[in-house]
Structure formats: structure tokens, C-alpha cells
Amino acid sequence: MISVRHLTKLYRNGRGVKDLTFEVGEGEVFGYLGPNGAGKTTTIRNLLGFLRPDGGSCSIDALDCWREADSIQRFLGYIPGEIAFIDGMTGAGFLELLADMRQMQDRTRIQGLTERFQLDASGRIRRMSKGAKQKLGIVAACMHDPGVMVFDEPSAGLDPLMRRIFVDFIAEERRRGKTILMSSHDFDEIEDTCDRAGIIREGVLVDVQDIRALKERQRRVFVVTVASGEDAEYLRKTGLELAELEPLRFEAIVHGNVDRFVKALAGCTVNNLELRDMTLEEVFMQYYGEGRLP
């Protein structure tokens, strides 16, 4: 459905994307991961037809993203990475403008989405909070019930509760057979919503992975605090990959399946157990550390 073929677009500062190739199948939710400045937004700008490729091409539903951008927009929903609306307008006025520009007759979906995301669109956009603006962006992108959606960091600025509602929304759209490409630098969000993820670094797609496979290979770090010296001694003998942070407090590194780790812990008294969050950078380091990638 979304096809990127040997796409190259370089900016004068050397940033951009180089010879990028990937496909997003119909009905698939594709996560697009990478640190800031890696080329996520450049790819998306090409998909929207804002940039003319230096080389290669991209297409959505067999329509060329540069030459046929306006036809693609009939069935495409887009959330920009940077939220900026027309100033001096109310949220409702803005949605009305987009609906008119799309020549939409039926406004019931706007109403439904507004309620779902608990958006108060009556006020002036300028006075809205960052979260409210982001919700407005979501409603604006989905009001015409598009079959294909391209979201650039869609949940930025949403509180955890809203983020949950958004993740549920994506899951529902996926069940309805929508094709979705969303970029993020939040691994969890991609994990919760996507089937596959592409990882981009310095303009080059370093890997495309099945989310389930990615999860299985994911390295987790637990911080375990045990009750006594005997427990500590026991833990050392289990053969877990451990690092002693301070007496009785260990950092355990677990690859993939946690079963062996949990069973090992059952043999001693555990006073505290924490899961340390892995940043995207650590997820990346894990990739590079495995020596699979350049």
C-alpha cells in the first residue's frame, strides 16, 4: 500500500535519507523508529509530496507521492510532527474549514472523534494547551475516515490517559483494515500498536523487524534487592547475568524470555524488584552490540 523505493533526499547540511526502501502492506500498522534527526520526518514529507525526491520514488496505493499528491489526499490522513494551525481560528472553525476543503458532506465522524478524544473544539486554537492541539490534529487527520494514515509522532503532548485512548483507537482502526505508518521515538508506543517496525539511523534504514521478534530479542534490565547476604550468594550461583550495584542490590540482564529469571528469584527473599526502562538509545545499542548491523 505504501511503497518507498530507493528514496534519496539530502539536505544541504548532509541530513536526509539515503536509498531508503521499504513497503507497508495493506492493513498493516508500521512503526517508524529513530532518534531525532534520523530522517523520519524527511521520509514522511516525501510521502506527503512536500519534498521532491533527489532519487527514487514513493507511492501510496500505486499513486506517485510527488506527482499525484492531491489524489492521494482523498484517502490519506496525516498528523504533522509539528503542530501549527491557522491562527485566529477556533478549533471547530478549523475542522469546518478542512471538511469544506475536502468537500465532506457527512460531519458525524468529526462529532464522534471529538467526543472520543474529549476535545473541546469551541475555543480559540491559540489558547489551547499542547495536548488539546494534538487532539485537534488527530481529529483533523481522521475526520474523513481515511484508508491510509501517516502519523508523525502522533502522541506527543498527550497525557498517559489520552495516549491509552489513542493506542486503542489505532488498534480499532487496524481491525477495520486501515494501513498506518507512524513514526515515534517511543519504543513502547510502537510496541503497543504496530505489527512491524523500521528503524532508521542517519538517513539509512538499518532494520525492519516484526514487533514480536523484536520483543523476544529485547534485553530487559531488572534491579533486584534481596534480603540477606545468603540470598545474594544464592543469586550469584544461579548463572544469571548480574552486576552488583551495591551490597544486596543487583542489576540483572535478561534476554528474551523472563521465565528462567523468575524461577531463579523464587529461591531467595526479594525485598524489591524494579524494571528499568530502556531508552530507545539502549534498544539501538543492543542492535549495534549484537554486531548484526553496520
Added chain:
Amino acid sequence: MNLALFRASLRSNWVLLLVFTVISTAYLVMILSMFDEEHLKQIKGAIEMAPPALSAAVGMDVIPTTLTDFAANYFYGFLVQLFLIVHVLILPARLVVRHVDRGSMSYLLSTPNSRTTIAWTQAVYMAASLAVMAVVMTTTALAFSESQFPGVMDVPAFLSLNLATFLVSLAMAAVSFFFSCIWSETKHAVGCSTAVLVSFFVLTLVGRYGHHEGFYGVAGKVSIFQLLPARAIVSGETNMLVNDGILIVLIAVFVVGGVYAFSRRDLPL
């Protein structure tokens, strides 16, 4: 052309249109109200008794004695140019480059309208708003002059003068629109437009200073205001078909060029 966008542009820019229309119209009416034929004739008579070289040196050899010429001399030859320059520096920037600079253009382009349609709609709004301003100014001035000085105004000459003024305003707006289409930042677009349009104005002043001779004369001739010889239009000395034709060509070139450039360029959205 997208009607919904046109209406949105009107909603965001009607205040600008109102302010410039009111200021220009009020100024024009004020100048017309100062017309006093008897008084001007007396001055002219007095000047004619002085040596011609002296009156020319102080710029008094060209005292207008008809209402139409009076308006041409004191409003269309100078003041209106300033108002129009300021207006067309602001308007096209608000219509195009500001949306790119702020990022709201990405929403306009996320509707099934091509870039050509979006840019063209904005150009149409720009032309329409300048036309509204010209029509309000012209009709108000005519109504006022008919009520104060019935039958004095040379209506065909006055209409020709206003048509040329409108075309000059649109040509300047087209230049500003072109810069608005090729730049991504408002300050760059407005900077370029200011450089060009203010140069026209300064060149005209310089040209006038030298009484149309030598270097000064050449300076005055390269300005767009050369195509708006207000008093010559009133006296019927110029063939306005040619001038208006040149202006229309300029408008077409810059608007079409701007729309084309906008449809082909990279947008940082």
C-alpha cells in the same frame, strides 16, 4: 480555486482590507474636499507673473487647476503609492509564505487540493481584495465629488486613473506574491518584496527631483510607477492601453511564475 479556502482567507484578512480601504478612501476624500478652483487659479496667476525659471525651480510650474488633475497630483501621484506598497507587502505574505513558515500549509495541503489550486486561490483572493479596495475608493470619491462639485470631475479620466492605480497595485502585489511563493520564511519574502517595491518608490522620487533629465530621468523610468503617470493620464497625454497592457503582462508573469514555483518546490512542512 477552492471556495472554502477563499472564505477562510477572507475571514483572516478582512480587517487588513478594511483598514487600508478606509485609510485610502478617507485620504482621497479629504484631498478632494480641499479643492478650491478659484484659489488655485489665483496662485497660478501669481506664479505666471514670476519668471518661469523661478517657478520651475520651486516646483510651482505645475499647479493643477481642475479637480481631476488636483486628485492626480496630490493623491495618485504620491500618497496612494505609499499606502499600496505597505498593503501589498503585508497581504501576499499573509496568504502564502506565512502558512509555510508557521506550518499550517501542511493542513491545507492535506486536503485533496493541489498546490496549484491552493496558490491560485490565494492569488485570486489577493486580486479580489485589491479590486474591492479600488472600487470602494473610486465610487466613494466620485459620489463625494458629485455632491460637493457637481459636474466638475472628469469621470472617464478619473476612472482611467483608478484602473491604472489598481493595476499597479496588483502588479506590485504579484511581485510580493512571487517572493511569498519561493521563500519558506516570512522575513525573507517580505525582505525581498520590500527591497524591490521601496526601490521603485525611491527611484520615482529621484526621477522627480531631476525633472526627468539625465541620470535622474533614467532612475524614474525604471520604476513601476512610471506606468502610473497620474497627471498625464488625466490630461490624456499617454496611451493608457499600452501602460495597462504592460501591467497586465507583469501581473500574469509574476502570479503564474509564483504559482508554478510553489507547485514545484520543496516545502519544509
